[in-house]
Amino acid sequence: LPVVLERYLEKAGVMQKLRPYLDASGQVKNEFARCLMAEFFGTLLFQMFGGSAPAKDTTAPAANGFALVAVIYAFANISGAHINPAVTFALICTGHMKWWKGLLYMIAQILGAIFGALIYTSLIPALHLGAGAGSPGCFGPSAGVKNGDVFGWEVMMTFLLVMTVYAAAVAKPGHGNTAPLAIGLSLYAAAISGGPYTGASLNPARTIGPAVVFTCNVGISFLYIVAEFFGAACAAGLSIFLYGRAPDSVRR
Amino acid sequence: LPVVLERYLEKAGVMQKLRPYLDASGQVKNEFARCLMAEFFGTLLFQMFGGSAPAKDTTAPAANGFALVAVIYAFANISGAHINPAVTFALICTGHMKWWKGLLYMIAQILGAIFGALIYTSLIPALHLGAGAGSPGCFGPSAGVKNGDVFGWEVMMTFLLVMTVYAAAVAKPGHGNTAPLAIGLSLYAAAISGGPYTGASLNPARTIGPAVVFTCNVGISFLYIVAEFFGAACAAGLSIFLYGRAPDSVRR
Amino acid sequence: LPVVLERYLEKAGVMQKLRPYLDASGQVKNEFARCLMAEFFGTLLFQMFGGSAPAKDTTAPAANGFALVAVIYAFANISGAHINPAVTFALICTGHMKWWKGLLYMIAQILGAIFGALIYTSLIPALHLGAGAGSPGCFGPSAGVKNGDVFGWEVMMTFLLVMTVYAAAVAKPGHGNTAPLAIGLSLYAAAISGGPYTGASLNPARTIGPAVVFTCNVGISFLYIVAEFFGAACAAGLSIFLYGRAPDSVRR
Amino acid sequence: LPVVLERYLEKAGVMQKLRPYLDASGQVKNEFARCLMAEFFGTLLFQMFGGSAPAKDTTAPAANGFALVAVIYAFANISGAHINPAVTFALICTGHMKWWKGLLYMIAQILGAIFGALIYTSLIPALHLGAGAGSPGCFGPSAGVKNGDVFGWEVMMTFLLVMTVYAAAVAKPGHGNTAPLAIGLSLYAAAISGGPYTGASLNPARTIGPAVVFTCNVGISFLYIVAEFFGAACAAGLSIFLYGRAPDSVRR
């Protein structure tokens, strides 16, 4: 079958166009292109399974936490598996990533989230583009929750997530093969406690994807995104005090 | 007691027949035979505990995710613990496994799933052979879910599972001793989100086993199986772009 | 404070009696005595937290699975943390443990379970010795479940548990620091699926402890215990085929 | 943006004051100061997410267990991530920590818990300072639970937690990168079983923080704290028998 498929793609002219970019084993030659692919597909899958989970007690936290665990395991050895523009932003702040590379990561992540939301739009009966607030994956404050509360929760939750990312996967020695688990479980815990107030986004791509696809909570989304980047910047700041900036970036 | 049992088996002539296939320590000499035994018993146990779990919120996802974790830990060092014809199919596609070995793996897996379903048929009161749709472990679309939705969910869920398998357990460096956990948690997350639509099979053996034992949803099972193999093939394709084909298979 | 306590014990004459058995650092000199202490306290804690957990969906499975994870991590480097006479029995069968050492392990485990049940008897309001069937930690078949079903479920669940023990913690290479997690999650999964039928004991000490303390289901307890040892023996048998007997036991 | 922020802080005179304490990479020079920062922020985050979790079945246990996992991963490589005065007390008892260092750890932990509770006070609608018993994170016995029961449960739960800490993270060889997981899961299991009786604190800082912020259960808090330290001392005692005192402390 795979040979059949490959021959079919060959006939259709797809393989000929791809070949210059692939080595003999079929791997994409350009390492950074592989990174962007990993961020795109990683965020797509994270949006797909995290965003479509039913919200109830530990149900959505488990789906989001464990989907993040799986997706980080799946793509960590390619791109580092940020899967989150706030994580990428923090790493730019601390000198672990060049800003233009980070910007391309973020674009790949946001496109991934949009495609992820598009896919479950087509797979969930009665769901459609522009379905508005309350669509799966949309974030907005619960009844009685003020904008300041949303801001504070998203800051604190993203702070926990990004501190865990630094300790587990960025600083040396980190936590090796258990890093993805550490990071996913920080989201699981945050989502149980903060979820009832903000829905627990912690991730600008996860905020933007459904907002674009369902035109939901567009006004408040900006607040979420600012809070997420701010929480990540706070974690970057504390991580500088605890671990220092990236070794090569000291002379920046 | 074990000595008693062994003597009893000796008397019954079972040990004499087995002896030529065993070394001095009692281990089955043929490595590939051990692999098939691992795939058979692994899938049997996975079907037994995953298929018989009550379906509710995180209950069935936890049973299936953690049963898969346990079973992969239990048999990974023998056969690689595919436990899933879609995983085996993907590894054939990327040149990590010879097709005829893979085919025997798949047969062992499907037989394991059938026996697993048979065992719980006998252990669950009032359940019987041919009990039809709704029997524990049977997969079928929920009310209002169209065939295209079933296809899409099973493709995406299997895609996540098989990408995690590649990154954690096939590509070098993988994720060592945490690989079974990564793979099981990808199923846990997928089953929370996709379960409400398709029941979350992700595994042709898990689809076939109960369909055979309970004669349930036989028509739709084919759709599940095609979707699962297709999702695995997509993951195989992406894994070629990210990691390349198996080193020895380049000159194939 | 610890110095105060130590002086108090010194005065009371406790330290003088202990001293001959301790080295300069306070460690118990006899390694096997440390093993028995680990099995006693490990099973005590496992009974205490596993046995007193409320039974609901994933609640009891999580408490039992994660208590087992914690207890194995806590005592694995002392005694191997069997915490279960069925595990010890399997290791005797495959030549990994001398029978008289195993017997002492089992006694320590059963005493631990009895003390664990005694402790929560005193800490749960309105619970008392001899409170009978339905007391926390007591095992018995659910309504409509026949003796044969109880036997089958306990065999299969213990089989899964002990296979995971062999692969993760006994065979070489095992799964290192993730072994306790693998074993605990096998119990978690088994307890979700089999719990509704038998309560999911998988462990003769866990069966005996509450039966002694609450005089509950004494008749049926024998069936549980036989099933658990039988399931463990089956796993020992399969493990001989897959890994062989213990290296030193071949010439036994 | 980070450059902008840094320049802004520079102008405001904050950076000038900090500079003498930082090395060229921005890291705080004094190692023990970094430890106290880690204990402060770690306990703050643990209080924030553990204390504000809704109490229901596995919901609060999961939030607390996984928040502890995340926080230990996040700060273990800085301060050892005690996050709990009872853990610090045990390590003083067994000679792993100087008493005055431990005292400063405890102060950092208690301040962290107070700030953590303050933060969610401001972020949860209608919650305010001094809101009294029943405020999120407050511990008190459930209806019908006597003081002796509270004492016993907290002793036993803290005993399990601290034994896991010793085995996983203090004794050699410990459990490496899986230690935080082991410790967090011991809390998860304890909280499922003991939570219905005492709320499952296991941690004097977690007891004190909300008691101070909400003036709740102040009388009973003393009992919790004594029980937690006593349980930790028991674990310290058993750990001396199993592993011996800290190597350097033998001649103390």
Ligand SMILES: [Ca+2]
């Ligand atoms: Ca649709």
Ligand SMILES: [Ca+2]
């Ligand atoms: Ca039957």
Ligand SMILES: [Ca+2]
């Ligand atoms: Ca009592």
Ligand SMILES: [Ca+2]
């Ligand atoms: Ca407020």
